[in-house]
Every structure is written in structure tokens, then in C-alpha cells.
Amino acid sequence: MVKITDRVKKLEFSILDVVIAAKKLEKEGKEIIYLNIGDPIQYDFDTPQHIKNAMIDAIQEGFNVYSDPRGELELREAISEKEKKINNIDISPEDIIVTAGVSEALSFLLAAVIHPGDEVLIPGPAYPPYISMTEFFDGKPIMYRTIEDMGWNPDLEDIQKKISDKTKVLIVITPNNPTGLIYKEKVLKEISDLAGEHDILVISDEIYDQITFDKKHISTAAISGDVPVIGVNGFSKAYLQPGWRLGYLYSxxxxxxxxxxxxxxxxxxxxxxxxxxxxxxxxxxxxRGPQDHIKEMNKKLKERRDYAIKRVNEIEGINATKPEGAFYMFPRVELGERWDNDLEFVLDLLKKTGVLIVHGSGFDPEYGSGHFRMVFLPQVEILEKAFQKIEEFMT
Ligand SMILES: Cc1ncc(COP(=O)(O)O)c(C=O)c1O
Known part of the structure; x- marks a missing residue:
């Protein structure tokens, strides 16, 4: 018998874990409305034609070789130009590493800096792999409070309180998954100053930097002064290439x-x-090619966000904060006597209506519980159908 390590045994990914129950119901003939995963291609978004053509041309022209481990120089130059133009930061191509998505960038980073028992400060709630990857590398995730009544802004005092001599990394996710918050310049400055004071490495996940609605994203590295920041970003969201697995980190x-x-x-x-x-x-x-699709995508998403936020707040027992970026909402649900916890709520909703969302405790048992995350990626007609079902279910 092969003995599996505890490190792997305890791995969880709530966003995909709930799909198992949905697939089972689908097999039995139930129609499922998938509102669980942040993959635009699964809805009515597609990779722009000029990007597809470039991939096909590269294959036809024989660029099927192993390439530079750090990423092709031309790509790192293009990333450096983009980060200057969009996020106002000066990054040399030498300070960039191209990775298989932000996911690989994170595993490289945590593998390099986390020693057993080291603590990683993560916003609560957060994209779940931050928690599981920290544990995978024998670190300890410490969730810092974000305040729902203040648009899910980070609680600086809580961060300060939770800094210890074991804190090695502080994670920022802006625009945020799952709350949709865009961190304000003042907050980013306070966070990076605090990190600088305590010699903590800031990792800033900015994968949704170009998916914003009402206000502009501000890059942590653009305002951190001499405090070092490792930025992570990629091509899965704004450039609609999630399955091609490409991202980058920069120092x-x-x-x-x-x-x-x-x-x-x-x-x-x-x-x-x-x-x-x-x-x-x-x-x-x-x-380097046309960027029109980003504007079009944001226009569609803003319409869907506006519809979804209005509709969800009309439902008795559910309350949500308006997301400023990305494509997620993180509403609070009154569980009352009917459900013991948010996972039970999510599974009950799935069983009775076929609507699949993700339980908030999967994003953090402390600050995420009593909530759920849903995407507002689908067309309004699909969202309407989902909300109709959720409303009937709630009443
Ligand atoms: C905040 C955040 N970081 C990273 C990722 C994963 O990105 P990638 O596809 O580049 O691995 C996601 C995917 O949903 C995300 O929401």
C-alpha cells in the first residue's frame, strides 16, 4: 500500500469540491445552473481571435520547443510594458518570471519563503488556495479580518494584532476574490508600511487588475515606496485564456x-x-494587440453586476455588498433554524433548485461563514432564472 502524506490528504478546494454533488444530480437528470467557478469561457465570453491566431501560428511555425524557464524575453518585455502602462510600475524584464498561471507563481513563492510553522497573513475571506497552499508548505494561515459593513475593507488593527515574529508573508488580493473590493490607495500604503516595518514580504495578487467597474485598480507596488512587493498576475481573466495556464510574478x-x-x-x-x-x-x-475585448467584457459584466446586486438584495434573508471589480458577489445569508451552516444551505439549494454556488466558509471558516460566493458571469436571462429559483427556495 502507498502511504499518502497528511500534506496531500488534507487538501481542499471548496470551489471545485461542491461540483461533485452537482455532477451527481446532473447525471440523475437535474438541470444545474453553475454559478460556482470564475471561468469566463464557460459563459458567453471567448478568447479574442487575434490571441487564438497567435497560438495557432506559434504551433504551425514550430515554436513547440521547451522555452526559457523564466519565460521568453519578448513576453517579459511585453509584461513590463503592460505593468508600466496599466499599473504605473517600473519592472525590468529581468525581474519577471512567467509561470503556469498565478497558481504556479504562488507555489514557487510559498515554497521558497515558508519554513515549517511560519505564518502567512491572508485576508478573510480569500481565494481558497492561499489557505491550502500555505498549509501544503507547512506554514500556518492566519486570516486577517475584512469588514463587511465597510465594503469588506481590511481591518488594519486586526492585521497589526496578528503580526508575530513568525509572520513571513502578507497577502493582498485586489480586486478581491470573493468580495469584489478594490483596495484603496491609503489602505495599500498602510498595509505595505506595516509590512516594511516588520520585515514581512507582501504578495499582491492583481489578476483582476483590468476587470473594474466604478473605480480604478491601484497596484500595491505602485505605492509601496521602498517596501518590496512581489506581484502576481496572469492571462486567465482579462485576456480570457484560463485553460492555457499562463501567468507571471514580478519583483x-x-x-x-x-x-x-x-x-x-x-x-x-x-x-x-x-x-x-x-x-x-x-x-x-x-x-501588444487590440485591447477592445477588455472594455466590452467590463461593459457586459457591469450590467450583470448591477442586475445581480439589485436582484439578490430583493430576496428576503440575503444581503450583499456591491462588488467594485472581478466577477463575484459574496452575500450574507440568514441561516436561522433552517440550516446549521452555509455548506448545508448551499447543498440544500443545489438539491432543490439546481443552482450551484459556493459556501462562504470554504473561503474562510471564520470571516466567510454564513455567506456564499456566486459569479455574475452569465447572461442576465440565466441570472434571472437563478434568482427566481433562489427566491422561491428562500420563501
Ligand atoms: C485571486 C485569484 N488568484 C489566482 C487565481 C488563479 O489564477 P490562474 O488561472 O492564473 O492560476 C484565481 C482564479 O480564480 C483568483 O481568483
């Missing part, structure tokens, strides 16, 4: 405080050889 470290971190991350990149080479050519086309 913003004007005073070289991070020592040889980058060289060590490059070593991790080398042992997995390279990312998908044709997808890198497509990513160059994505960054």
Missing part, C-alpha cells in the same frame, strides 16, 4: 531587500523546464 524591490529570492525562484522555474511555449507567443499578442 518590485528598489532597495534590493529581498536578497537572492528571485534567483531561487528561477531555480524552481528551471526544474519544471518551462511554461507552455505557444501560449507565451499568444500572450505577447494579447498584451
Amino acid at each position: 518590485h524591490d528598489p532597495e534590493n531587500k529581498l536578497g537572492d529570492l528571485l534567483e531561487n525562484l528561477v531555480k524552481e522555474a528551471r526544474i519544471r523546464i518551462s511554461t507552455n511555449s505557444p501560449a507565451q507567443k499568444a500572450a505577447i499578442a494579447a498584451l
